[in-house]
Amino acid sequence: MSLRRVLKLILPHWWNFPIYASALLYFGVPRVLPNFYVIVPRWWNFPLYLGLLYLGATREQLSTHNLYDTYLAAEFPVGSCAGINTAVRTISGVCNSLEKPAMGAVGLRFARFVPINYTYGEPDATLYTPNPRTISQELFKREEFQPATSINNLASAWIQFQTHDCHGPTNDPEHLMSFPLPENDPLREIGQTHMTLRRTVKETHTDRPATYGNINTHWWDLSQVYGSDETTHATLRSFVDGKMKVAEDGLIAVGPDGIDLVGYRDNWWAGVSLMHNIWVKEHNLVCDMFKASNPAWNDSQLFDHARLVTTALNAKVHTTEWTPALLQDHVLQEAMDTNWNGLAPKWLRSLLPVRFPKSNNWQHVAEVWYGIIGGAPDFAGVQFAHSEEFVSIYRFHSLLRDNITIRSSVDGKETGNVYTIPEYAFRGAQDVIRGNKFSDVVFTFGTDNPGALVLGNYPTAMMNLSKPDTPYLLDMGAVDVLRDRERGVPRYNEFRRLFSLIPAKTMDDISDNKATVAELRRIYGEDVESVDLLSGTLAESPRATGFAFSNTQFQAFILAASRRLMTDRFFTTDYTAAVYTQEGLDWIHNSDFRAVIGRTVPELNASAHSVDNAFKPWVVPRILST
Numbered sequence: 001m002s003l004r005r006v007l008k009l010i011l012p013h014w015w016n017f018p019i020y021a022s023a024l025l026y027f028g029v030p031r032v033l034p035n036f037y038v039i040v041p042r043w044w045n046f047p048l049y050l051g052l053l054y055l056g057a058t059r060e061q062l063s064t065h066n067l068y069d070t071y072l073a074a075e076f077p078v079g080s081c082a083g084i085n086t087a088v089r090t091i092s093g094v095c096n097s098l099e100k101p102a103m104g105a106v107g108l109r110f111a112r113f114v115p116i117n118y119t120y121g122e123p124d125a126t127l128y129t130p131n132p133r134t135i136s137q138e139l140f141k142r143e144e145f146q147p148a149t150s151i152n153n154l155a156s157a158w159i160q161f162q163t164h165d166c167h168g169p170t171n172d173p174e175h176l177m178s179f180p181l182p183e184n185d186p187l188r189e190i191g192q193t194h195m196t197l198r199r200t201v202k203e204t205h206t207d208r209p210a211t212y213g214n215i216n217t218h219w220w221d222l223s224q225v226y227g228s229d230e231t232t233h234a235t236l237r238s239f240v241d242g243k244m245k246v247a248e249d250g251l252i253a254v255g256p257d258g259i260d261l262v263g264y265r266d267n268w269w270a271g272v273s274l275m276h277n278i279w280v281k282e283h284n285l286v287c288d289m290f291k292a293s294n295p296a297w298n299d300s301q302l303f304d305h306a307r308l309v310t311t312a313l314n315a316k317v318h319t320t321e322w323t324p325a326l327l328q329d330h331v332l333q334e335a336m337d338t339n340w341n342g343l344a345p346k347w348l349r350s351l352l353p354v355r356f357p358k359s360n361n362w363q364h365v366a367e368v369w370y371g372i373i374g375g376a377p378d379f380a381g382v383q384f385a386h387s388e389e390f391v392s393i394y395r396f397h398s399l400l401r402d403n404i405t406i407r408s409s410v411d412g413k414e415t416g417n418v419y420t421i422p423e424y425a426f427r428g429a430q431d432v433i434r435g436n437k438f439s440d441v442v443f444t445f446g447t448d449n450p451g452a453l454v455l456g457n458y459p460t461a462m463m464n465l466s467k468p469d470t471p472y473l474l475d476m477g478a479v480d481v482l483r484d485r486e487r488g489v490p491r492y493n494e495f496r497r498l499f500s501l502i503p504a505k506t507m508d509d510i511s512d513n514k515a516t517v518a519e520l521r522r523i524y525g526e527d528v529e530s531v532d533l534l535s536g537t538l539a540e541s542p543r544a545t546g547f548a549f550s551n552t553q554f555q556a557f558i559l560a561a562s563r564r565l566m567t568d569r570f571f572t573t574d575y576t577a578a579v580y581t582q583e584g585l586d587w588i589h590n591s592d593f594r595a596v597i598g599r600t601v602p603e604l605n606a607s608a609h610s611v612d613n614a615f616k617p618w619v620v621p622r623i624l625s626t
């Protein structure tokens with residue numbers, strides 16, 4: 001951070017300076033102030049430093065009340081790091097924690113962000129009420145595409161690339177959920193009376209709610225690119241110079257099922273394929289950089305270092321670019337930047353190169369000053385795993401566009417190739433990626449808007465989705481609702497209560513928009529407790545200025561976004577030149593997503609740099625506007 005930026009931050013807000021100082025003090029005594037936590041419904045109206053203080057306090061509040069392990073102490077797998085190279089990320093995710101080697105590894109259970117006794121899956125009496133199909137068809141269905149104008153379609157591809165479906169592609173064929181279709185359902189005309197789907201694969205326990213395993217690693221380690229098991233991983237490596245395998249055309253090769261050969265390949269579409277290609281290309285460029293500076297390194301050394309750097313850069317892009325693009329609020333922008341870079345100006349860091357002591361109290365001061373990265377890990381007393389609630393807040397299918405209309409990156413003109421969802425999903429992704437110039441595809445994503453995350457904007461094609469190997473059509477709107485109920489994710493109002501938010505007393509409290517409230521009432525009547533999490537969050541307003549999603553989802557996000565960084569050894573204790581190399585750290589420090597695009601698709605360097613954040617709609621070539 002430059003002196004100019006510090007002055008810019010402080011001067012217009014000089015009257016906030018005492019608040020800023022108290023924020024630092026506050027972080028120094030983290031376990032005290034949460035006792036005095038006061039919920040502020042419209043925190044985004046605070047001036048900058050008060051807003052930062054409030055977000056910090058909220059995170060502390062949530063770390064104290066919203067972290068729950070789903071393992072009993074005696075159940076947790078005992079692991080060992082004997083014979084494992086602990087200086088690098090492992091494929092299965094073991095040994096990130098040296099104290100608890102199995103933490104965050106592939107197959108481990110999802111944790112919970114709400115107390116365990118609130119996570120029983122709903123019984124049949126409520127599971128199907130209100131009817132998920134009615135909700136999907138009457139509340140969610142898109143009549144007309146409503147764009148999210150502040151972001152581009154790379155943002156939607158990005159978030160699915162980050163989250164994917166981690167409960168597994170097949171579900172449990174032995175255990176089904178089935179409910180009658182509404183009387184007026186058009187499917188009844190073709191003889192269908194019920195909607196049926198497989199339950200999620202789960203572990204049952206005698207005295208507590210069922211638990212669910214993650215089929216990928218939990219860490220922020222790009223396992224979707226590299227794989228979470230050695231067999232898959234081996235098929236993806238070229239074993240030459242540390243590089244990932246690519247086909248002759250420079251893109252990821254495709255398997256016999258028509259899907260790209262990558263670490264995790266479920267629910268495939270053109271957007272995720274695009275992201276995988278960009279990050280595999282980036283990995284291979286990092287290998288080139290390392291080979292040039294370390295000619296004696298073998299394939300494994302090059303791969304392991306390139307993975308560390310590529311992964312950290314990916315996490316940095318998410319923290320400092322994707323999130324601020326989705327949540328364009330001044331407080332949030334600063335908070336996310338502080339997470340990664342800290343608030344301390346560079347010149348002061350060089351004067352005081354030694355970090356604050358890493359004792360429990362000072363650690364929080366150090367975090368604000370220097371950022372989470374390179375600091376001391378903080379588990380808030382609970383071992384790390386992704387949580388079921390974190391999966392649920394990313395049910396973002398409304399981001400999907402009905403059509404992808406390819407435009408040339410040279411002049412912005414439509415090429416004539418248009419793909420609907422059934423054409424760009426699953427095997428169809430290949431038609432988009434290889435049926436066009438890759439630069440045109442990326443350009444199209446950079447200049448298109450995704451759909452807005454509001455009611456009435458769920459793509460109709462996703463409500464009649466034919467997924468390979470699934471023996472029935474999926475109404476994804478209904479599936480999204482049903483999965484949360486099945487997995488015991490609390491409904492909207494309970495979710496708010498448990499996340500230190502003020503619950504709605506009546507439907508009118510959910511949204512400022514009268515028409516939206518009327519829509520909710522049509523489905524849920526006056527029973528505000530029955531409103532589903534997805535319905536409530538899509539309906540919710542007001543939202544923070546510039547927020548693409550609701551404050552309720554944001555609350556879970558506050559907890560998860562920092563926690564993913566601060567529990568990971570490779571973002572904390574081992575974010576050092578000794579582990580990453582200095583050139584590796586410099587690569588991360590000097591790059592943003594615009595640079596990644598410029599390197600991996602050089603034709604797009606200028607377009608990607610036409611905006612200050614690669615996830616904002618790119619400025620199209622002049623020919624379009626003339």
Ligand code: HEM
Nearest residue numbers: 156159160164165166167267269391394395396397425479
């Ligand atoms: C054409 C593109 C997409 C297709 C075909 C697709 C399809 C699916 C399917 C079939 C499921 C699993 C349904 C089940 O539980 O049985 C799913 C789950 C999910 N999808 Fe999508 N999806 C797409 C895009 C997206 C996007 C853009 C996001 C944005 C984040 C997203 C987020 C999720 C989440 C969070 C889940 C739940 C994951 C889990 O249960 O572990 N999807 N999707």
